[in-house]
Amino acid sequence: MEFEAVIGLEVHAQLLTKTKIFCSCKNEFGAPPNTNVCPVCLGMPGSLPVLNKRAVEYAVKAALALNCKINRYSVFARKHYFYPDLPKAYQITQYELPFAENGWVEIEKSDGTKKRIRIKRIHMEEDAGKTIHGEGFDENSYVDLNRAGTPLIEIVSEPDISTPEEARLYMQKLRDILVWIGVNDGNLEEGSLRCDANVSIRPKGSKELGTRTEIKNVNSFRFIQKALEYEIERQIKVVKSGGKVVQETRLFDSQKGITKTMRTKEEAEDYRYFPEPDLPPLIIDDEWLESIRESLPELPDQVKERFISDYGVTSYDASILVREKELAEFFERAAKAYKGEAKRVANIIISDLLGVLNEAKLDISDSPVTPEGIAGLLTLVDNGTISIRVAKEEVLPEMVRSGKSPEVIVKEKGLVQISDESALREVIKKVMAGNEKAVKQYREGNEKQKQKAVKFLIGQVMKETKGKANPRLLNELIPKVLEEG
Amino acid sequence: MELLNKSLRELGNLIRKKELKPSELLETLLKRIEETEEKLNAYITVTEEEARKRVEVADRELEKLSEDEIPELFGIPISIKDNINVEGVRMTCASKILKDFISPYDATVVKRLRERGAIFIGKNNLDEFAMGSSTETSYFGPTRNPWDLERVPGGSSGGSAAAVSARSALASLGSDTGGSIRQPASFCGVVGLKPTYGRVSRYGLTAFASSLDQIGPITKNVEDAALLMNIISGQDSKDATSAKVPVPDFLSSINGEVKGLKAGLPKEYFVEGIEPEVKEKVFEAVKRLESLGIEFEEISLPHTAYAVETYYIIAPAEASSNLGRFDGVRYTYRAKDYKDLIDMYKKTRAEGFGDEVKRRIMIGTYTLSAGYYDAYYLKAQKVRTLIYRDFEESFKKVDFIVTPVSPTTAFKIGERTDDPIKMYLSDIFTIAVNLAGLPALSMPCGFDSSGLPIGIQFIGKAFDEETILKVGNALEKELKLNTLPPL
Numbered sequence A: 001m002e003f004e005a006v007i008g009l010e011v012h013a014q015l016l017t018k019t020k021i022f023c024s025c026k027n028e029f030g031a032p033p034n035t036n037v038c039p040v041c042l043g044m045p046g047s048l049p050v051l052n053k054r055a056v057e058y059a060v061k062a063a064l065a066l067n068c069k070i071n072r073y074s075v076f077a078r079k080h081y082f083y084p085d086l087p088k089a090y091q092i093t094q095y096e097l098p099f100a101e102n103g104w105v106e107i108e109k110s111d112g113t114k115k116r117i118r119i120k121r122i123h124m125e126e127d128a129g130k131t132i133h134g135e136g137f138d139e140n141s142y143v144d145l146n147r148a149g150t151p152l153i154e155i156v157s158e159p160d161i162s163t164p165e166e167a168r169l170y171m172q173k174l175r176d177i178l179v180w181i182g183v184n185d186g187n188l189e190e191g192s193l194r195c196d197a198n199v200s201i202r203p204k205g206s207k208e209l210g211t212r213t214e215i216k217n218v219n220s221f222r223f224i225q226k227a228l229e230y231e232i233e234r235q236i237k238v239v240k241s242g243g244k245v246v247q248e249t250r251l252f253d254s255q256k257g258i259t260k261t262m263r264t265k266e267e268a269e270d271y272r273y274f275p276e277p278d279l280p281p282l283i284i285d286d287e288w289l290e291s292i293r294e295s296l297p298e299l300p301d302q303v304k305e306r307f308i309s310d311y312g313v314t315s316y317d318a319s320i321l322v323r324e325k326e327l328a329e330f331f332e333r334a335a336k337a338y339k340g341e342a343k344r345v346a347n348i349i350i351s352d353l354l355g356v357l358n359e360a361k362l363d364i365s366d367s368p369v370t371p372e373g374i375a376g377l378l379t380l381v382d383n384g385t386i387s388i389r390v391a392k393e394e395v396l397p398e399m400v401r402s403g404k405s406p407e408v409i410v411k412e413k414g415l416v417q418i419s420d421e422s423a424l425r426e427v428i429k430k431v432m433a434g435n436e437k438a439v440k441q442y443r444e445g446n447e448k449q450k451q452k453a454v455k456f457l458i459g460q461v462m463k464e465t466k467g468k469a470n471p472r473l474l475n476e477l478i479p480k481v482l483e484e485g
Numbered sequence B: 001m002e003l004l005n006k007s008l009r010e011l012g013n014l015i016r017k018k019e020l021k022p023s024e025l026l027e028t029l030l031k032r033i034e035e036t037e038e039k040l041n042a043y044i045t046v047t048e049e050e051a052r053k054r055v056e057v058a059d060r061e062l063e064k065l066s067e068d069e070i071p072e073l074f075g076i077p078i079s080i081k082d083n084i085n086v087e088g089v090r091m092t093c094a095s096k097i098l099k100d101f102i103s104p105y106d107a108t109v110v111k112r113l114r115e116r117g118a119i120f121i122g123k124n125n126l127d128e129f130a131m132g133s134s135t136e137t138s139y140f141g142p143t144r145n146p147w148d149l150e151r152v153p154g155g156s157s158g159g160s161a162a163a164v165s166a167r168s169a170l171a172s173l174g175s176d177t178g179g180s181i182r183q184p185a186s187f188c189g190v191v192g193l194k195p196t197y198g199r200v201s202r203y204g205l206t207a208f209a210s211s212l213d214q215i216g217p218i219t220k221n222v223e224d225a226a227l228l229m230n231i232i233s234g235q236d237s238k239d240a241t242s243a244k245v246p247v248p249d250f251l252s253s254i255n256g257e258v259k260g261l262k263a264g265l266p267k268e269y270f271v272e273g274i275e276p277e278v279k280e281k282v283f284e285a286v287k288r289l290e291s292l293g294i295e296f297e298e299i300s301l302p303h304t305a306y307a308v309e310t311y312y313i314i315a316p317a318e319a320s321s322n323l324g325r326f327d328g329v330r331y332t333y334r335a336k337d338y339k340d341l342i343d344m345y346k347k348t349r350a351e352g353f354g355d356e357v358k359r360r361i362m363i364g365t366y367t368l369s370a371g372y373y374d375a376y377y378l379k380a381q382k383v384r385t386l387i388y389r390d391f392e393e394s395f396k397k398v399d400f401i402v403t404p405v406s407p408t409t410a411f412k413i414g415e416r417t418d419d420p421i422k423m424y425l426s427d428i429f430t431i432a433v434n435l436a437g438l439p440a441l442s443m444p445c446g447f448d449s450s451g452l453p454i455g456i457q458f459i460g461k462a463f464d465e466e467t468i469l470k471v472g473n474a475l476e477k478e479l480k481l482n483t484l485p486p487l
């Protein structure tokens, strides 16, 4: 029997607000432990939560970007459990009435096919603090409440995901969108985006859902795929050997690449949800919603379509360009500044600039090369001042190093290409004199050998001119000079 | 005693005219506290030193200020129920679990009083976490009623009411979740006001039942209550449930005309279980109000019958949630020997909480559990809506409602501690008001044959504390009771 997997993801995304969701403490990563705290986020007696409007705006922005319906009336609730990093012994979240529902995102698989993953709901909640167990100090556990009260949205997908690859792509897509619209920093290592996965298997074609397990804390794109691959395989083995999958929560061990039982259904906690009496219902009126909608930038998929239709960029290149907003903006500015084909702009950015920046450990957002610089560089190639090789190998790296314009670099380094025929003839003659074997091969050899000799001599001329010889001209001249004897 | 018997306004005027130094007033009060505390146990903490430091500054400042620069409570000591935060002062909530907790911040009401010149003299005793009607569940021992030391002062704000009654406090702030200001005010012969839900910020009040709790004044007279209401009322950016409703000048409106007002007497409030003397005195007061031109009619609040049951689902549910934070991890008492985290939680909470608190945490945890939530909590919220609608209907016909505060006068210490149900019933007339979020005033209207004070309750429309304060002030002037206990 063949099996298929049914997967749903719950993704927690921290919102990049300046302050926490229910108090005015700073929302930042990496501060000394327990310094960004106050009576509210410490759960001191008598303290009360007040909802941060900016957090609502970020959350709504995310929900709109994920094609959700915004509920104008939503309610906060308390979710109870005891843990040292949960100061109030309850988390303020949304339960029965979340602020957003019924959205979707589209993923593009490696074979180019597209698939829509539906989003069931998005709700707002507060993050807990962090418990640190003895790390390097001693046997004690320590609690850092800086993170307590960080605004989160939890994005719950429908079980529309069928493979671990799709799960990874979905998560990546969410990250790209949230980073693009500026509500999340996309930093999985720092926990800005965290994922729990629900997975079950069923005979292929079956409509019924199997018993699912929940895998907690799969916090990198690679781990999502690996954890799910392992878990699906495990469930199939259980069923094939006549067993039954047990409903439980499992933890992914990233070192061993396996999932392990954390707690079974019987041990599941009763969170005793009830509406948060300290917060009135959240009402999002027309005016507010519209102003949030207006603040939403053009989304990556829309930009991608535009790059393809307006700039003639290939679909593949366009999807690379829209991976980051800064990159897309860089491309568009360069494409506008450049008179020639925008495709060439895309090409040099993707195949050369990104690599050089990467070597220099720079992001596109702090690139010393401006979009206008890229346009200028290509223009120098087009008007014959430099060859494309010189442009890519000599000028571009120097642009990244020094931040100077291509024109200045070409002048300073004397990289202007030799397009003067008589000057080139001199060099060719000199090279021929030093490479009699190749000359002989040309004169006596068959067509194939002739070509080989020309290629060799071009290389030698380039070497002699430090790459400045105009390659097109060289191609014409070498056979001519050889024939002339 | 003459000084301590004066109203806040009179004291303020004396200080403003520089006829009374804040330090003199403080020393007089401290002496009275010293005289009475051994008998009453109305305070958990007296902040003598801090208060002395503050009045020293106030004395000096007074010299520099002109009469109209001096705020109305300048240098006047106020006491605060010990479940409200005063920065730098211990706040115990009368519980072992918070016995060493020092408040890191001021409650909004405290901040507002400070801004009007008040200083703080100490923290009043209460039932542990305000759960009780007798101030007997305090970890720091019961408070006694100044009218009869064998009797309870009521609760949970029993320390505040006893202190104000004995004049060992000039005025106090209490909190009222099901009658905790009004019932002790009634038992001790003082005035207590529970404001409309949302009128006064709860920021800094240790939550018992968040959707029912309100802070309010406990004072010697109606005028003092109005004066304090002027200061503590109004929206607060730190409390999302505080209401954006304009605050009238309660003090200037208490002397307004009461003639022509319409009052309702709910028939359900004058039936079973009520002591004849209580009923009698309340009706006598009604007669006096009639003589002032107030018209009375019988009304019906049919769902009142379910108020106590509804309350004892909602309040413990919210309490079980609110008290989770007292877990031994950060600032509370922590049990000594434990083998792991869960064991630490269990022992800390088992040792740190008293029986009544544990009982309510258990009830609340149960009613919020999966499978029971709909049958209990959700249903209780629906009944709550019906109770509110009863009042809403009645207020179409009348301007305010008159009831007794409690079916009995102060009962004996220990008399009801083993019978929680009987204890819960002492709040039968006050609870519906909290469920409906309405304001209500409790004030003395006479004494029973053993000389114990009897209270009358005026329930107002939402955000109409003005009317009930006005009526209360009129009745007070009409009755001219001697409310000074023979202590």
Ligand SMILES: [Zn+2]
Residues within 6 Å of the ligand: A020, A023, A024, A025, A036, A037, A038, A039, A040, A041, A042, A149
């Ligand atoms: Zn904070």
